[in-house]
Amino acid sequence: MVYSHADAAGWTLYWITYGIMAVTALIFFAMSLRRPIQQRSHHYTSFLIVAIASLAYYAMASQGGNTRIRVYQGPADSYRQIFWARYVDWFFTTPLLLLDLVLLSNLSKLRIAAIMVADIFMILTGLFGAVEARSNKWGWFVFGCIFMLYIFYELLVNVRKGAYARGGQHGMLYSVLLVWLLILWVQYPVVWGLAEGSSTVSSDTEIAWYAALDICAKCVFGFILLLGIESIDRKRAATGSSNKPP
Numbered sequence: 001m002v003y004s005h006a007d008a009a010g011w012t013l014y015w016i017t018y019g020i021m022a023v024t025a026l027i028f029f030a031m032s033l034r035r036p037i038q039q040r041s042h043h044y045t046s047f048l049i050v051a052i053a054s055l056a057y058y059a060m061a062s063q064g065g066n067t068r069i070r071v072y073q074g075p076a077d078s079y080r081q082i083f084w085a086r087y088v089d090w091f092f093t094t095p096l097l098l099l100d101l102v103l104l105s106n107l108s109k110l111r112i113a114a115i116m117v118a119d120i121f122m123i124l125t126g127l128f129g130a131v132e133a134r135s136n137k138w139g140w141f142v143f144g145c146i147f148m149l150y151i152f153y154e155l156l157v158n159v160r161k162g163a164y165a166r167g168g169q170h171g172m173l174y175s176v177l178l179v180w181l182l183i184l185w186v187q188y189p190v191v192w193g194l195a196e197g198s199s200t201v202s203s204d205t206e207i208a209w210y211a212a213l214d215i216c217a218k219c220v221f222g223f224i225l226l227l228g229i230e231s232i233d234r235k236r237a238a239t240g241s242s243n244k245p246p
């Protein structure tokens with residue numbers, strides 16, 4: 001039997017990523033305490049994102065949250081370890097990451113809801129494809145890519161307009177975060193295609209690549225956002241202008 005699964009290096013990487021997520025959660029929470037309670041929405045959202053991720057990484061590091069799926073292209077007894085716990089993490093955290101971003105803009109509730117629903121569908125199609133042992137896993141993959149393209153379109157066009165409508169500083173911070181998000185998010189389907197999709201790369205490569213992406217997309221993204229918001233607020237306080245969302 002051929003079974004691609006995590007090795008010692010992979011499990012260690014999971015523990016390290018768990019630690020990074022947990023420490024970042026504590027830092028984001030501490031940062032929120034320095035602000036008046038009405039101005040903590042981004043801090044609480046960012047805290048929740050890394051707190052949820054730390055739980056998912058705890059599950060995967062302790063060798064849970066995975067299952068064995070047959071590799072359809074391989075010989076009859078060829079299998080791969082699939083970590084479904086990441087999809088539980090992404091199911092909750094990717095809508096929150098998008099919320100963090102759209103909160104910088106003055107988008108209508110309906111548009112925000114549409115972006116979140118598309119995101120949830122994107123993650124679910126990834127999960128359905130990952131646990132599928134037949135070639136139609138690529139059908140799920142294509143659906144997921146369509147949802148991702150819709151999200152990118154909304155972020156690049158409508159949300160961006162709404163962020164600049166709130167003022168140049170929000171617009172600038174939004175643009176920086178958007179570029180960071182796009183560079184990272186396009187890599188997820190690439191890893192998926194090479195790992196869960198075609199079983200081309202080893203489990204440890206998959207773990208390392210996803211872990212690096214998750215840390216950049218959650219921790220680094222959160223730091224850029226929170227430090228950016230704090231700096232905008234300081235500048236506004238100095239010039240006496242209001243910080244109320246429109």
Ligand code: RET
Binds near residue numbers: 090141185
């Ligand atoms: C899948 C496979 C199906 C097609 C597409 C995908 C995209 C996933 C993305 C995940 C982002 C995760 C983040 C996690 C944060 O830590 C589900 C891999 C398009 C974009 C940002």
